[in-house]
Amino acid sequence: MVSAHDPITGNAATLERELAWLGRLIDARFTDYFGSEHTGDEPREPDKSVLDTAAPDLDGDGSAYAGFVRHYQLGFIERAAVALALAGELRPQLLDIFFTRNKQFDRRFTEFGGITTAVDGGFVPTAETLIYILGGADLELRLRLEPLFAAGHVFTAHHILRGGPDPLRAPLRLSEEVLSLVTTGRPYRPVFGANFPAMRVETPLQWDDVVLHPGTRKQIDEILTWIEHGDTLLRTWAMAGKIRPGHRSLFYGPPGTGKSMTACLLGKTTGRDVYKVDLSLVVSKYIGETEKNLGRIFDQAEHRDWILFFDEADALFGKRSETRDAHDRYANQEVAFLLQRIETFDGVAILASNLRDNLDPAFARRFESVIYFPMPRPEERLRLWQRGFSTLAELGPGLDLEDLARQHPLSGGSIMNVIRHASLQSLRRGERLITASDILAGIRREQSKEGAAG
Numbered sequence: 001m002v003s004a005h006d007p008i009t010g011n012a013a014t015l016e017r018e019l020a021w022l023g024r025l026i027d028a029r030f031t032d033y034f035g036s037e038h039t040g041d042e043p044r045e046p047d048k049s050v051l052d053t054a055a056p057d058l059d060g061d062g063s064a065y066a067g068f069v070r071h072y073q074l075g076f077i078e079r080a081a082v083a084l085a086l087a088g089e090l091r092p093q094l095l096d097i098f099f100t101r102n103k104q105f106d107r108r109f110t111e112f113g114g115i116t117t118a119v120d121g122g123f124v125p126t127a128e129t130l131i132y133i134l135g136g137a138d139l140e141l142r143l144r145l146e147p148l149f150a151a152g153h154v155f156t157a158h159h160i161l162r163g164g165p166d167p168l169r170a171p172l173r174l175s176e177e178v179l180s181l182v183t184t185g186r187p188y189r190p191v192f193g194a195n196f197p198a199m200r201v202e203t204p205l206q207w208d209d210v211v212l213h214p215g216t217r218k219q220i221d222e223i224l225t226w227i228e229h230g231d232t233l234l235r236t237w238a239m240a241g242k243i244r245p246g247h248r249s250l251f252y253g254p255p256g257t258g259k260s261m262t263a264c265l266l267g268k269t270t271g272r273d274v275y276k277v278d279l280s281l282v283v284s285k286y287i288g289e290t291e292k293n294l295g296r297i298f299d300q301a302e303h304r305d306w307i308l309f310f311d312e313a314d315a316l317f318g319k320r321s322e323t324r325d326a327h328d329r330y331a332n333q334e335v336a337f338l339l340q341r342i343e344t345f346d347g348v349a350i351l352a353s354n355l356r357d358n359l360d361p362a363f364a365r366r367f368e369s370v371i372y373f374p375m376p377r378p379e380e381r382l383r384l385w386q387r388g389f390s391t392l393a394e395l396g397p398g399l400d401l402e403d404l405a406r407q408h409p410l411s412g413g414s415i416m417n418v419i420r421h422a423s424l425q426s427l428r429r430g431e432r433l434i435t436a437s438d439i440l441a442g443i444r445r446e447q448s449k450e451g452a453a454g
Contacts, residue, residue, distance in 0.1 A: 007185025010063035015182070017056040018065070019091050022083040024053050026097060029133050034100075050134060055079050064185040068178070072154055080134060081148060084125050085161060085174045086182070095123040111137065115171060127168040158303050177304070189273065190300055197281030198297050198308070201274050203264035209387060210258050210265065211380045211412060212373070219371045220262060223249060226368070227270045227348065245346035248366060252356040253373030256413025259352045262373075263309040266348070274307045279315045291337045298341045306347045313351040314358040339366065376412060381405035384412050388419040389434065393426065396435040408443055418442035 028050045055076055058066040069079060087094045098112045113128020127149050135141030147153060149167035154160065159175045180188035192199040212220070226247045234240040251259040260276070267274035275297075282293045301308055342349050343366055353359055356370070364370060376384060382405035389395070410418070421442035422434050 007064055008183070010061075011065050011183055011185055014056075014058070014061055014063040014065045015086065015090065018079070018083050019087055019094065021053070021056055022080065022087055023094055025050055025080060025133055026094070028053055029136060030097060030100075033136050050136075051076070065182040068182050072158065072160070074154075077134060077145065077148065078155070081127075081130050081155070081161065081172070082174065082182075084130050084133070085172045086179075088122075088124055088171075088173065089179060090183070092122050095125060098123050098125075098129065113169070115169075125172045126170060127172055130172065131168075159299060177300075192278075194281060196296060196300060197293055198275040198277045201260075201264055201276045201309070203261060203268060205261065205265070207265055207269070210261050211376060211383045211387075212258055212262070213377070213380065216258075216371055216373055219369055220266070222369060223247060223266060223348065224269065227266070227272070244343060246344075247348045247368050248342055248345075249348070249350050249369040249371060250356065250359065250364065250367045251350055251352045251371050251373060252354065252359075254375055254411055255354060256411030257373035257375060258412055259373050260309070260311060263307060263350050263352075266350075267307050272305050272307050272348070274309055275301065276309045276311060279310065279312065283315060294338060294341060298345060301345070301347055303346060308345070308347065308349045310349070310351045313353050314355075342366065375409060378405050381408075381410065381415065384415045385419075388416055390423065392432055393423060393434050394432045396433050399434065399436045399439060404439065404443075410443070410446060414446040417446055421445060 032050065058069055068074075069082075072078075074082065095114075098114055099108065100112075101107060102109050111128070111132050113126040113130075113132060115124050115126065116122070117124055127145075130148075131142050131145050134145065146168065148155060149161070150156065160178050162171075162173045162175055174182075175188075176190070177188035180186055189200060190196040190198075230247065234243070234245060251262065253259065263276075264274055266272070277297060282290060282297075284290050284293065297308065351359070351367075356364075356372075382402055385401040385405055395401075418439060419442070422438035425438040425441075426432060426434050
């Protein structure tokens with residue numbers, strides 16, 4: 001049974017009214033354009049009665065769709081565009097009337113716009129279709145409607161409608177995130193893959209589970225302050241013309257010192273999705289492909305309050321080389337492209353590197369914060385050892401955590417690897433006892449790994 005508070009129930013009722021309104025707009029246009037029979041006769045001189053067909057009143061409507069309309073302050077024309085795009089997804093039969101044929105030329109009417117799908121022969125509306133519905137053959141209205149699909153309009157700036165190189169003739173489709181929101185009421189999360197080379201990451205841990213140097217933690221709190229108050233600073237304090245949107249931060253330090261975990265906790269604390277960019281899928285040997293891959297990520301993330309996390313960022317954002325050949329020139333273009341995109345990104349972008357000096361100096365000037373994650377000190381290592389074991393585990397005699405913390409300068413990640421190894425050895429023996437020999441064996445394993453890496 002569907003709950004009365006189920007978002008789909010509210011959205012469905014509102015969308016029924018919105019699509020019924022679109023149906024009335026289409027009927028009014030065809031009646032005005034051809035006469036009451038819709039026979040495909042020669043069109044008549046149109047009037048503007050379609051624009052008098054009032055849109056449904058959404059005041060007091062609590063559905064996600066109504067909230068979307070109010071948030072973007074969509075007017076009559078914008079709502080008609082969104083409803084037309086929705087009809088192609090939710091009620092395609094509403095558009096069958098556009099298969100009306102021009103008897104004089106035995107073909108469909110050019111002014112209807114739209115395209116026919118190869119799969120099922122269905123009608124997919126375009127911006128031309130919307131222009132016909134609202135304006136018929138009215139040239140003035142057509143000229144006023146064309147800016148709806150130009151760069152800078154809310155449809156494009158906020159990725160509401162997907163366009164193409166020729167926006168008036170491209171399929172009129174809602175972006176995946178908007179379609180998900182206005183139908184299910186849930187935010188859309190892109191699927192990791194070649195078309196979106198970033199994976200959403202989470203953590204079950206809390207801030208108390210991560211041991212950071214006090215200076216590092218203080219700088220992390222500055223990022224939290226921006227996330228909480230940045231919008232007020234830009235909008236309410238009218239600073240948008242004086243400072244850049246978003247926040248850019250460089251995390252650098254040895255492996256295992258908490259850079260990835262901190263990025264996840266920033267998202268968890270603030271209710272933001274964190275997407276870890278897979279640079280192996282981003283960087284391409286083909287000219288222009290790296291920029292396209294990066295562009296897809298930033299286009300999706302714009303205005304979404306995401307945190308983008310570029311781990312091992314040296315692979316993409318390393319120092320630019322002297323231009324000796326075409327390969328160097330294109331590699332430098334990729335860095336320049338990212339500089340431009342990251343500067344205008346309105347979310348939080350975090351680049352992580354083991355060594356600060358590996359990154360192009362041009363990036364350092366563009367970071368709001370550069371945060372060092374040092375190896376933990378003995379007192380911090382002690383806290384990591386004390387908090388790392390399961391509450392079901394028992395520490396064996398002779399296992400001195402203070403001595404371990406003092407004698408072995410391991411990172412937090414390495415300490416957890418040692419605890420993992422020792423705990424599994426204990427379980428293999430069928431007991432809960434963690435022995436000193438298992439811990440020391442785990443430490444030797446970590447030291448050998450670090451030696452091999454070096």
